[in-house]
Amino acid sequence: MRLARVSVAAAAVAVAWLADLAYACPSCASPLEENRQAFVDTTVFLTVVPLMMMGGFIWWLRRRIRAMEDAPEIAVHENLLRDAGPFSKGR
Amino acid sequence: MPDDALGRAFGVPARREPVLPNGVLGMLIFVATEVMFFSGLISAFVIGKSNAVGGWPPPGQPRLPVEETALNTAALLASGVALYFANRAFKNGSPNTKRLLLLAIALGGFFVVFQGAEWVALIGEGLTLTSGQLGGFFYLLVGTHAVHVAAGFIILLYTYSKLSHDDLDRFTFWPAQVFWYFVVGVWPILYWQVYL
Numbered sequence: 001m002r003l004a005r006v007s008v009a010a011a012a013v014a015v016a017w018l019a020d021l022a023y024a025c026p027s028c029a030s031p032l033e034e035n036r037q038a039f040v041d042t043t044v045f046l047t048v049v050p051l052m053m054m055g056g057f058i059w060w061l062r063r064r065i066r067a068m069e070d071a072p073e074i075a076v077h078e079n080l081l082r083d084a085g086p087f088s089k090g091r
Numbered sequence: 092m093p094d095d096a097l098g099r100a101f102g103v104p105a106r107r108e109p110v111l112p113n114g115v116l117g118m119l120i121f122v123a124t125e126v127m128f129f130s131g132l133i134s135a136f137v138i139g140k141s142n143a144v145g146g147w148p149p150p151g152q153p154r155l156p157v158e159e160t161a162l163n164t165a166a167l168l169a170s171g172v173a174l175y176f177a178n179r180a181f182k183n184g185s186p187n188t189k190r191l192l193l194l195a196i197a198l199g200g201f202f203v204v205f206q207g208a209e210w211v212a213l214i215g216e217g218l219t220l221t222s223g224q225l226g227g228f229f230y231l232l233v234g235t236h237a238v239h240v241a242a243g244f245i246i247l248l249y250t251y252s253k254l255s256h257d258d259l260d261r262f263t264f265w266p267a268q269v270f271w272y273f274v275v276g277v278w279p280i281l282y283w284q285v286y287l
Contacts, residue, residue, distance in 0.1 A: 030142075038141035042134035049130050053123050065110055 118266035122273045125239070129277055132235065133284055136228045143224060152225045153216035155286050156209055163205045164282050167240075170198035171275035174247075174268055181254075181264060189254055195271070196247045203240055206233070232285055236278060243267075243274045 030036055111119075140147045148154070177191035210230075218226045250267045253259040 032142065034141045035138070038138045042137055046127075046130055046134055050123075050127060053126060057119070057123075061110065068108065068110060 112262045112265065114262055114266040115269060118269045122269060125273060126277075129235070129281075132232055133280065136232060136284060139224055139228060148225050149223055152223055153213060153218045155229070156212070157286050159205075159209065160282060160286055163202055163209075164278060166198045166205070167202045167275055167278050170195045170202065171272060173198060174271055178264065178268055181259070181261070189251075192247070192251050192254060196244065196251060199240060199244045199247060199271075203237065203244060206237055206240075229285060232281055236274070236281055239274050239277075243271045246270055 030039075143149055173191050173195035177188050177195055180186075180188040180191055213229075218229065220226055220230045246267045250259060250264055253263060
């Protein structure tokens with residue numbers, strides 16, 4: 001059992017040792033500085049945009065829930081809720 | 092006080108207002124996917140532009156009408172502002188809602204027609220989808236946005252028709268606004284990237 005663990009650890013170290021840089025970045029070899037910069041900028045942009053959208057939505061939702069909790073309960077007649085438009089049919 | 096105490100006084104059941112109506116949530120999810128779609132297109136354009144040999148815009152290609160499109164951009168932004176005020180008027184039950192909504196639709200229509208005329212002129216000058224990188228990116232980015240403007244225009248017309256029949260509620264109006272604000276908001280970024 002111990003031998004197996006040592007073997008696995010040794011294999012992991014060997015793989016790490018043997019691994020070379022995987023030139024997967026298409027812009028790393030580009031001679032154009034502007035092109036390299038564009039890749040960095042767009043990578044940052046595409047990483048940040050979804051995080052900002054999700055963060056913004058959660059922040060807004062939290063604010064709205066708090067505002068609704070503070071607001072007094074109101075009575076809404078069923079007729080008002082019956083046809084709530086094409087996006088909310090059957091509410 | 093129990094939840095339905097107020098409602099009982101009026102003989103109707105009390106309903107807790109949804110935090111977010113289903114229609115709005117659905118539209119927000121759709122718009123989020125659209126934001127990522129446009130982000131991908133813009134990123135591809137930025138990289139293509141930075142990689143262009145001979146600078147950008149490529150030599151020998153027609154120039155894009157920057158000043159004319161600035162006017163068109165102003166019309167689209169004004170349409171967003173008109174829709175915002177239409178919503179405020181709708182909330183207050185003001186009769187101005189119809190006028191403001193019609194103004195927003197008219198400005199959106201102006202944008203579509205103006206862009207169509209611009210495309211006809213550019214095709215006449217030789218800028219087509221296959222004429223080069225500029226034409227390919229231009230029609231892809233601006234064309235995709237134009238499809239969204241046309242869809243938003245139809246949604247606003249539907250909203251106006253509901254309002255005219257006194258049948259518009261905020262569960263319908265709100266998602267329509269979310270979509271139109273997206274269409275209006277993404278355009279200045281496209282204008283800045285593609286035209287300037």
